[in-house]
Amino acid sequence: MKILLLSGFSWVISGSALADDAFIIGVDTHLMNKNSNSAKALQLLEAAGVDSVRDDAYWSSAEPRRGLMKIEPVWQAYLSNTQEHHLRPLLVLGYGNPFYDNYAKPRKPLVREAYANYVSFVTRQLTDSVDFYEIWNEWDKENPVDPVFAQDYSILIEEAARRIRTNQRPMMILAGAVTSQGMDLGFADRLVESGILNHVDGLSLHPYVYCRSDERNTPENWIAWLRRISEDLKEKSKTKTAVPLYLTEMGWPSNDGRCGGDENTQAAFLARSFFLVQTLPNVKGMWWNGLLNDGPDGTDPEQNFGLLNQDLSVKQAYLTLKAISPTLHQFRYDAEKSREIDSQYLLRFAKGSDQIMVAWTAGSPRSIKVDASSVLRGNVHYIDTREPQKGLVDSGIPWNCDDGRCSALVPIDEFPKIITLGTRPALFALP
Incomplete structure (x- = not known):
């Protein structure tokens, strides 16, 4: 449970x-x-x-x-x-x-x-x-x-x-x-x-x-x-x-x-x-x-x-x-990894080993720390539902990686962002 x-x-x-x-x-x-x-x-x-x-x-x-x-x-x-x-x-x-x-x-x-x-x-x-x-x-x-x-x-x-x-x-x-x-x-x-x-x-x-x-x-x-x-x-x-x-x-x-x-x-x-x-x-x-x-x-x-x-x-x-x-x-909802903190909604979803986070805030705009599922190179990619016609975009925000873990500070507001988190290790992927 x-x-x-x-x-x-x-x-x-x-x-x-x-x-x-x-x-x-x-x-x-x-x-x-x-x-x-x-x-x-x-x-x-x-x-x-x-x-x-x-x-x-x-x-x-x-x-x-x-x-x-x-x-x-x-x-x-x-x-x-x-x-x-x-x-x-x-x-x-x-x-x-x-x-x-x-x-x-x-x-x-x-x-x-x-x-x-x-x-x-x-x-x-x-x-x-x-x-x-x-x-x-x-x-x-x-x-x-x-x-x-x-x-x-x-x-x-x-x-x-x-x-x-x-x-x-x-x-x-x-x-x-x-x-x-x-x-x-x-x-x-x-x-x-x-x-x-x-x-x-x-x-x-x-x-x-x-x-x-x-x-x-x-x-x-x-x-x-x-x-x-x-x-x-x-x-x-x-x-x-x-x-x-x-x-x-x-x-x-x-x-x-x-x-x-x-x-x-x-x-x-x-x-x-x-x-x-x-x-x-x-x-x-x-x-x-x-x-x-x-x-x-x-x-x-x-x-x-x-x-x-x-x-x-x-x-x-x-x-x-x-x-x-x-x-x-x-994608299917992953309850175990989803969180809500101070009006910030951080919902995790998975498609096999592919992981995403859907993030928004019901309060004032802010930046949140997002942890990737694997080592990622380059910048954070996401779909911003505020500008849905642009599709998946390069945000220009770099992933910071150290000791095999990557994170980034991503701005969120009232429009959900669908953030690509990379591939989860196969042992932990949802079937």
Whole structure:
């Protein structure tokens, strides 16, 4: 057992966590129901190293008349583009239908049966095109505290998952899409206690904190809160094991004024949150919300989450994601060698014998001493996420070596630097 103390709580990471599947880098696109051509936007996501895209398979679109099912041509075009650009689709099944209690949640038996029929139809028709399904979206938003409300959703999950499992091609099934409020008020706990993990492959969460006034609205405080939520869910599970978590919506806006920051802050927070979430091995992926800014109002947080502007011009956050995605794909977090000291975050990652450090500070800029994994000649090389378009650069900072050990003083700020540390001796390399 490896224990790393960070920000006042324990990080407990077992060796078995290192064998988990690759972390999923996802983006919520909001494009599948639009007539605009999605090919260029999805091409940009492929170029940025994104693995998965999340969008909505509206019940009202799939059943436009009572009892009449269809797959929208715009869905087919979108999914064809995702395949062309090697992006694994995650589709949300939900949002109600006007013919069944006027868009009511499927809590009554007749509405629930109609919803299950829609689930069967969509997943059967799209069996060769979709890898993930999510059962409803933010069910808890209306009432996160009523146990009966949560139980009705659990019943829906069981039936919907059973219908999806009848498809010949295996699909990943997620449920929950629990809001931050639902996480705080016990809705996610009640789902886990009800046994939904017997029916789905993971619990999905939407852990937004950008508008919190309790100092939770930084990546470092966010991960501390998320870690506590994860530990609580583990205790609520019947097996007392870590719950597989999928953060199917998460992001930071770049608006002026309330709850926002500038585009540089958005990019820095993106990088820090993607790196910090690697320290939770039961988080299997994170989907940034969203791909495009939703509108022209620069003061509205909801219109400024995008990686791209509405005209598809790239924002700083897109360039940063593109710069860090190879590290997220290829390197694994090394808990034993990672540290946090006085708001300095020094996370170590390994790819076989290759070692890197991802370093930043949540406080004032400063210089830190970085120790290399082997004797290095010349200067320190790193990727500075403040200037991601430059890629790996020669910093001009020399390695100082003595008695077979090398170190250097490297300046850090709020943008993570991905620092190359050389090759670790084979005896100590992570497999």
